[in-house]
Amino acid sequence: MISNSLAIEVLNRALATGGDYAEIYLEQTDSESVLLDNGKVEAVGSRQAFGAGIRILQGYRCVYGYTSDLSKKSLLTLAGELSASFSGERLIEVTSMKKGKYKKINHVETHLLDVPLEERIAYVRECYEVTKAVDTRLVRIQDSLAFAHKTIRIFNAEGPVATRFDAEEERGRLVMVAIAAGENNSIESAFEGPGASTGWEYFKTLDYKQRAKEVGEKAIALLTAKECPSGQYTVVIHNGWGGVLFHEACGHPLEASATSKGLSVFSGKIGEQIASPLVSAWDDGTIPNAWGSNDIDSEGVPSQKNELIRDGICVGYMVDRLSGRRLNMAPNGTARRESYKYAPTSRMSNTYIAAGKDNPEDIIKDTKLGIYVANFGGGSVEPTTGQFNFSASEAYIIRDGKLAEMVKGCTLIGTGQEVLLNIDRVGNDLALGQGNCGAASGSIAVNVGQPTIRLSKITVGGRGGELK
């Protein structure tokens, strides 16, 4: 990492040609992972990311560069190369540095990388033993525990006094994959992946044995699951990971990187109804130790709880500094990036539909014929058209208000505009689920979330013909 005086020199080199904002983002991330294949240690991985990204803004223009060489010469050369793309007069001369302040959101008791490897291996092996005991048809079980510790230093300047932020991020994730083999060479797999921005204490209190049991049971159940029907049906979506629906259908199109350029279906929709009046939604980067929480964002802005939708009305976007200029909106702590190799942009943190009033059991009971999606694999969206998709990893038919047979191979598709308006029941059981979201600024940790909800109608794709 570099000193304040070198940072001032680099910022001034960057701002020499008329830039109105400059930023240096320095990072060292140490990661370690343990992978067990069928209970045996297959690999212990070690990775060290190291480098600096320099960004200069001038109005709506952005130049960005990175290097892994943090020598004075290298950083000044990069700043010079980047500033050469502007040709104006200097607007800002940085003369001093102040310390950036923020509130700590994530607290760590025992740093993950301080936990002896033997202890981590024993933990993962326990997961394997539990899963293996579920059924002899589980032919392959992969368990891994990945820890990462990121040290960040950000220097940024919009005037003569630059600001320095020192921050740390720590994340750990347990991933369990169970593969089951059945008759006629059929193979099915199931996945569980709990994680948090926290220390070893999270894993000690996690219900990992229950999760390990469930992943095995799910893979076995899929062996005899029928193919999902296709057509348009009423669909009830389980809480927690079900929130990937909102993440794809609505979260991405509410990112200012898309809305600010007229490239989102929700561009210019603030104040308008975009969802059912039953829907209120938030992006909250301040939930202590949650998977998607950071103390500050990648531009040094403290994380916030941002309201996106209130009773169906669009009330806000996730706004980064650059997109905020187009929208005339202040950045709200949502500029994120995977690493120094990416310029930051508006991204989600912990994004969820707020709890409603319905009892989840009643939502199922009041559905005569439909599909219940208990878990998702993931999905994607095209923000400009609003078209999204997500694939269910666990789904059941609902008949006469009761869960019936399990089905597999199920994809839900639609447009964000339509699906949000078609939410006709919202449960009182809000929960969050952990995932990784890939977009312009790389792959980042995000929580998705929602209570149990019901869509009055959505297109379902599967190979099982018509639902009867």
Place this chain on the structure above:
Amino acid sequence: MNYAKFFELAKQRGIAESQIQVTKSRAVSIDLFHHDIENYTITDGQSVVACGIYNGKFGSARTERLDASTFDHLINQIIKAASHSEKPDAQPLFQGSEKYHKKNVYCPELAAIPLEKKLADLREFENEVYAQDSRVVEVEAGYSEREASFEFYNSHGLKLKQKRNFFLFGVYAVANDGKEAKTNYEVAFGADYSAVDFKALAKKAVDGAVAKFGGESIKSKKYPTVLRYDIAAAFVDAFLSSAVADEVQRHSSLLEGKLGQKVASSKLTIEERPLTKNIFFSYFDDEGVASYNKTVVKNGVLQTYFYNRETAAKDGVESTGNGMWEGSRIGTGYSNIYVKPGKADFATLIAPIKDGVYITDIAGLGTGMNARSGDFSCQAEGFHIVDGKLAEPLTLITLSGNLLKMFGDLKGFADNLTLTSGGTQIADCYIKSMNIGGK
């Protein structure tokens, strides 16, 4: 970096054999939006991955931090990883292949073209895209180029190097007819800059977007289905992931026990051609084994699995030169896939189809594909085929099936062999019947 020093230090610490690979890359990218440079990016990357055998076990480590601490850090991490490994003893590191088919794919002409010229071309290209159709409302046009060098050294004295460069023009066109917005993304890439046909690329980008206006869903049922070449490539890639020997040996591949057997229609022939002289060329793998061209599926019959040295030793065969880093272990990968095309043009291919679909876009296959079971379901867009001709656009439909069944139902390929940006040469592909979900 003094690699001999690394091998010496590693040996002193008890790492009997070791290997180190260094990747250096430099890239520039420019994005235009509303005729102005919106993003300009310069990147300078370096990374090192090292591995070794310690007390008979394999360990590895990666870093991007290249300074006085690098060698010590790598050695410590290799020892830590190897000390906890529960795999059987690792085989010795590779001594070298008899012959390597080295080719120079670095294009100095591309590097010599000034960036100003490329930016001017990009600006003109952006204008060309807008000029295609009055309904084009937004255009994001970008240029990027990258050059990378790869160096491989091991303590047996094996030294291998390769270098490549390439460019990519990408355009995301948004068209709006007052009722709905439609988008399309197209790319042109390679090392031969003079081969880019900007007018054709602009036309393709806009035609692709405006053709989607008025798209509707279709009745759910099974349809004869034609997959555009790039969509077909995504399915071939998923299919080939089951031909990785490691998956087969661990009983998680749908191609287990199928060597020498029919796994697809006789119309399917797939080769891996890593030695094709293009930007995907590679003459050695991550274990230092020489790459070579091979047939993987011939007329529907599975000819070989993809092997690295470890999985090859398990099956008593030679490595197929497909060792590739997967995180902290050397797994298996492949590049430059060639799928034998047919002889009919597109019109002839679809002529016999009375009521079918032509798929031009898919989304969500990453999570909608279970490569182990072969089952998939994803979002799709395209066109209805009626009486042998393309008819109305289709949107918000789903495509689902099983890879083995799908390739078993393959009726043939068109003649439009095209290299995708993922490194697969493939043509439009006609499947007898696939599940389409809609209304």
